[in-house]
Amino acid sequence: MKDEKKHISTYRSLVTVLVILLALTTISVLITGIHLGPVTVAVALVIASIKVAIVITQFMHLRFENLFLKLAVSGVFTLFALVILITFIDYFFR
Amino acid sequence: MGNDAQAGYLEYQGKYKGIAGWLLSTDHKRIGLLYLYAIIVFFFVAAFLGLLMRIELIAPGKTIMEPQTYNGLFTIHGIIMIFVIVIPGLAAVFGNFFLPILIGARDVAFPKLNLFSWYLYITGAVLGVMSQFMGSGPPDTGWTFYVPYSVESATSVIWALTAAFILGFSSILTGLNFIVTIHRMRAPGMKWMRMPLFPWALYATAWIQVLATPIVGITLLMVIAERVLNIGFFDPALGGDPVLFQHLFWIYSHPAVYIMILPAMGVVTEIFPTFSQKPVFGYGAIVVSSLAIAFVGYFVWGHHMFTSGMSYYARWFFSFLTFIVAVPSAIKVFNWISTMYGGSIDLKPPLLYAISFIFLFMIGGFTGLVLGALATNVQTHDTAFVVAHFHYIIFGGMGFAFFAGMHYWYPKMFGKMYNYRVANIAWVFNFVGFNLLYFPHFIIGIQGMPRRSYDYLPQFHTGHFISTIGAFILIAGLLLMLYNFIRAGRRGEKAPANPWHGVTLEWKIPSPPPHENFDEIPEITSRPYFFGSKEKANQ
Amino acid sequence: MTVHQTHTEHIDSETGKLGMWIFLFTELFLFGGLFLVYAIFRAKYSPEFHHAAEELNAFIGTINTVFLLVSSMTVAGALTAMQKGDRRMTLLLLSVTILLAGLFMVNKYFEWSHKFEYGIWPGSPVLKNMPHGELLFFGLYYMMTGLHALHVLVGMVLLSINVVKVRAGSVSSEHYLMLENSALYWHLVDLIWIFLFPLLYLIT
Numbered sequence: 001m002k003d004e005k006k007h008i009s010t011y012r013s014l015v016t017v018l019v020i021l022l023a024l025t026t027i028s029v030l031i032t033g034i035h036l037g038p039v040t041v042a043v044a045l046v047i048a049s050i051k052v053a054i055v056i057t058q059f060m061h062l063r064f065e066n067l068f069l070k071l072a073v074s075g076v077f078t079l080f081a082l083v084i085l086i087t088f089i090d091y092f093f094r
Numbered sequence: 095m096g097n098d099a100q101a102g103y104l105e106y107q108g109k110y111k112g113i114a115g116w117l118l119s120t121d122h123k124r125i126g127l128l129y130l131y132a133i134i135v136f137f138f139v140a141a142f143l144g145l146l147m148r149i150e151l152i153a154p155g156k157t158i159m160e161p162q163t164y165n166g167l168f169t170i171h172g173i174i175m176i177f178v179i180v181i182p183g184l185a186a187v188f189g190n191f192f193l194p195i196l197i198g199a200r201d202v203a204f205p206k207l208n209l210f211s212w213y214l215y216i217t218g219a220v221l222g223v224m225s226q227f228m229g230s231g232p233p234d235t236g237w238t239f240y241v242p243y244s245v246e247s248a249t250s251v252i253w254a255l256t257a258a259f260i261l262g263f264s265s266i267l268t269g270l271n272f273i274v275t276i277h278r279m280r281a282p283g284m285k286w287m288r289m290p291l292f293p294w295a296l297y298a299t300a301w302i303q304v305l306a307t308p309i310v311g312i313t314l315l316m317v318i319a320e321r322v323l324n325i326g327f328f329d330p331a332l333g334g335d336p337v338l339f340q341h342l343f344w345i346y347s348h349p350a351v352y353i354m355i356l357p358a359m360g361v362v363t364e365i366f367p368t369f370s371q372k373p374v375f376g377y378g379a380i381v382v383s384s385l386a387i388a389f390v391g392y393f394v395w396g397h398h399m400f401t402s403g404m405s406y407y408a409r410w411f412f413s414f415l416t417f418i419v420a421v422p423s424a425i426k427v428f429n430w431i432s433t434m435y436g437g438s439i440d441l442k443p444p445l446l447y448a449i450s451f452i453f454l455f456m457i458g459g460f461t462g463l464v465l466g467a468l469a470t471n472v473q474t475h476d477t478a479f480v481v482a483h484f485h486y487i488i489f490g491g492m493g494f495a496f497f498a499g500m501h502y503w504y505p506k507m508f509g510k511m512y513n514y515r516v517a518n519i520a521w522v523f524n525f526v527g528f529n530l531l532y533f534p535h536f537i538i539g540i541q542g543m544p545r546r547s548y549d550y551l552p553q554f555h556t557g558h559f560i561s562t563i564g565a566f567i568l569i570a571g572l573l574l575m576l577y578n579f580i581r582a583g584r585r586g587e588k589a590p591a592n593p594w595h596g597v598t599l600e601w602k603i604p605s606p607p608p609h610e611n612f613d614e615i616p617e618i619t620s621r622p623y624f625f626g627s628k629e630k631a632n633q
Numbered sequence: 634m635t636v637h638q639t640h641t642e643h644i645d646s647e648t649g650k651l652g653m654w655i656f657l658f659t660e661l662f663l664f665g666g667l668f669l670v671y672a673i674f675r676a677k678y679s680p681e682f683h684h685a686a687e688e689l690n691a692f693i694g695t696i697n698t699v700f701l702l703v704s705s706m707t708v709a710g711a712l713t714a715m716q717k718g719d720r721r722m723t724l725l726l727l728s729v730t731i732l733l734a735g736l737f738m739v740n741k742y743f744e745w746s747h748k749f750e751y752g753i754w755p756g757s758p759v760l761k762n763m764p765h766g767e768l769l770f771f772g773l774y775y776m777m778t779g780l781h782a783l784h785v786l787v788g789m790v791l792l793s794i795n796v797v798k799v800r801a802g803s804v805s806s807e808h809y810l811m812l813e814n815s816a817l818y819w820h821l822v823d824l825i826w827i828f829l830f831p832l833l834y835l836i837t
Contacts, residue, residue: 008716009709018706022699029695032835044831051827059709060820068277069654076658079305079392080665084672086393086411087341091673093405203648270655278648308659312666316776324756325772326765327670333765338673342666 007064017058024051100608102509108609120205123607126191127507128212133179133187134576136219140174141569143167148531148565151558154550164548165234166249170226172237173254177261178219180492181350184357185303186215186268188499189296191507193272195600196290198281198618200610203274211267218261225253236546238347241328241339245320252321255314262307262314265353269303272296283618287381290598290622291374294381295360298388302349302356306392310346313339337402344395352391354488355455356384358495359426362448365502366430368596369445370437373623376429383422390419400471409468416466423459427452442594443517447498450525454490458483461536476546478557479539482532490528497524497575504579505593509606510586516578523571530564597625646810653814657821660784664825667777671832674769681766686837688753689774690744694834697740698826704733705823708792708816718806720799727796730819734789741782745775774833781825788822791815 028047032040057063062070101107103123110118116128147167150157159167190208194201202208226232229250235243244251276297280289317339319325326332328339367374374380396404396412404412430452439445461483464470474480505511534557535543543554550558592601603611675682707730714722748771752759755775760768795812798804804812 006716009713011710011713014706014709014713018702021702025698025702028831028835032837041836044835048828048831052824055705055820055824055827059705060817076305076661080662083345084669087669087673089411090404090408091676093407204644204652266659270652273655274648274652277651304655304659305662308662309666312663319776325776326769327772333678333769338670
């Protein structure tokens with residue numbers, strides 16, 4: 001039952017990831033100061049999605065996990081997006 | 095093949111003795127039986143409530159109860175049948191008992207979590223029953239808890255919502271357990287495409303349990319928030335939308351019906367090859383269609399809402415997808431029939447129930463298309479036609495598959511043989527009673543009989559009368575079937591390891607199985623459903 | 634080799650980890666229902682949502698975001714430390730994580746009580762007099778941040794249990810599945826907030 005070689009993140013890589021996340025946070029806060037209307041919102045959401053992807057792949061180690069898990073995570077987000085999209089087929093066209 | 099080294103799982107004495115040895119057991123087989131006994135009790139309670147409804151409806155006007163009582167009855171009948179019986183049912187009983195054995199494992203991935211699931215299940219079921227007696231009267235919203243009435247009703251709705259939430263959590267944890275079990279605990283050599291089809295069905299089901307149930311969980315919490323906090327999501331007076339509740343509710347509850355039917359299909363898929371002594375026809379097609387049903391089933395929920403005010407494009411989309419999802423089910427029917435074709439048919443009770451499953455399921459399925467087509471839906475929505483449709487699919491489908499599974503696996507689980515003649519007689523009562531009970535609903539439904547209606551116009555009397563007669567015949571059959579099993583447990587003949595000449599792993603171990611299933615974990619070298627020579631299969 | 638599942642004290646770590654990931658999927662869908670409601674009403678009441686969001690303090694929201702991002706790093710660092718066998722560092726980083734979570738909760742407490750002072754809570758008279766879109770915004774705000782806060786509390790409990798177990802030695806460089814899974818859970822708490830933050834605070 002011994003595990004295969006486990007990937008161990010270095011402290012340095014973890015700090016680097018954090019710095020990137022904080023930078024992205026700063027950008028999204030500053031962007032919302034600029035009034036670009038719906039574009040502002042879209043940008044904030046895109047940045048949030050990038051942050052989520054970084055947390056999942058780096059902090060949660062998904063980068064080093066097996067293919068099945070990677071597919072499952074993508075599948076879950078895709079399924080959720082589809083459900084929202086389909087619900088909007090009702091609301092958008094009423 | 096026998097082994098005296100391990101005690102049978104029924105007699106095994108581990109860390110705990112006596113009843114504690116059952117209530118604290120993490121043995122998947124004992125947990126399966128714990129679920130079985132609970133389900134039998136709750137099933138007969140809910141069936142009895144259904145019988146009371148049928149007695150009330152035998153004639154127009156009041157027969158034995160007031161309208162409010164009737165509303166409470168159909169609500170709790172639905173809540174128990176859906177959340178306590180049919181959704182957990184096959185997976186919790188036969189999945190728990192046989193999944194590890196069928197994949198050559200000693201137990202599921204998380205045995206303690208498995209026991210915890212059962213306790214959650216019992217808690218939820220008890221809370222559901224308590225909703226009848228606590229607070230301000232039994233809930234009368236129907237099991238679908240539609241707003242605004244579920245927010246306005248003065249009855250004990252929150253008890254029922256909480257019960258459903260907890261039962262959902264139990265379902266999620268079981269699904270999680272099964273997915274990990276199938277991924278990680280298959281015996282050496284059992285590649286994915288060498289796994290029998292009941293585990294495949296459980297796998298597809300488990301993903302639905304895991305990904306759909308949380309949505310109804312949060313939705314039920316939202317209804318509680320509406321009742322307690324006036325949160326407004328579903329209240330038009332505050333800017334909310336009651337149809338949004340319907341969306342959220344059915345986003346789970348439609349996939350939920352696939353949680354009900356996929357394991358049922360898995361069970362009969364095990365039965366057909368055994369009683370035809372022939373491999374399953376189209377193993378690959380059944381795998382793909384199981385996964386396809388689970389996946390496509392996510393996108394059809396709006397077909398419960400065609401008359402609720404959705405946009406034209408939404409109605410078109412959901413109707414189209416509903417027709418698509420029927421295809422993989424039809425493929426399975428074709429596979430089952432083809433499995434039997436040219437086989438050496440032995441019409442024992444399991445096969446009898448499996449064949450009637452096909453018949454009843456197809457009636458349910460075809461009438462589902464009537465409901466799934468937009469134009470005919472307008473006529474049939476919220477009528478007795480719907481009631482007939484879902485009882486044919488759920489009871490005729492999952493229910494009869496459950497009976498098939500019981501008759502198939504009883505000798506293995508309990509080490510005793512039941513009486514074939516009594517089983518067949520019970521089948522006659524069940525089959526005839528079932529059709530008499532539900533078929534008239536199709537007719538009076540199209541003629542305009544509404545569902546969930548305490549009273550009705552005189553022209554529907556004949557249909558209701560026949561239906562109530564059917565209910566009594568069915569109950570007699572169910573009780574006779576139960577009696578047969580109980581008597582077999584006490585005085586039945588000892589069952590051999592392989593009474594049906596099956597070829598999957600459960601038939602290679604003693605009846606009843608030993609505590610740890612296998613002396614040695616088997617190594618799998620061939621495809622499943624390999625019947626080889628007659629001699630080999632007769633071991 | 635036979636696997637005596639019924640007698641193991643430690644579940645195989647790949648198995649345990651897969652179980653936790655699947656549990657996280659269920660959590661995503663649990664919050665997902667609320668995100669769906671948000672999306673629908675946001676589309677319907679765009680201007681009111683913008684206006685209501687101005688009531689929220691974006692500064693505190695940003696601070697809280699920073700707290701959780703840092704806490705994700707510290708809990709990931711705690712896992713690294715455990716894998717390297719550095720018990721002291723593990724305990725230090727776990728404690729920092731719990732501290733940051735606590736600070737998050739303190740902020741949340743001040744945010745909510747500030748709103749209560751203004752008469753803004755689900756079902757309040759003030760809310761009833763607001764335009765519908767604003768009423769729904771605050772309903773979503775309370776339910777989403779409330780459910781999230783509940784998960785923060787659970788996470789704090791889990792991490793505290795890990796502190797106890799690391800000290801006792803039952804979580805070690807050989808057996809750290811519990812720590813790994815708790816860290817995954819904690820990252821999920823962070824993830825949910827990463828989405829909540831712009832949707833609630835930054836849409837002004």
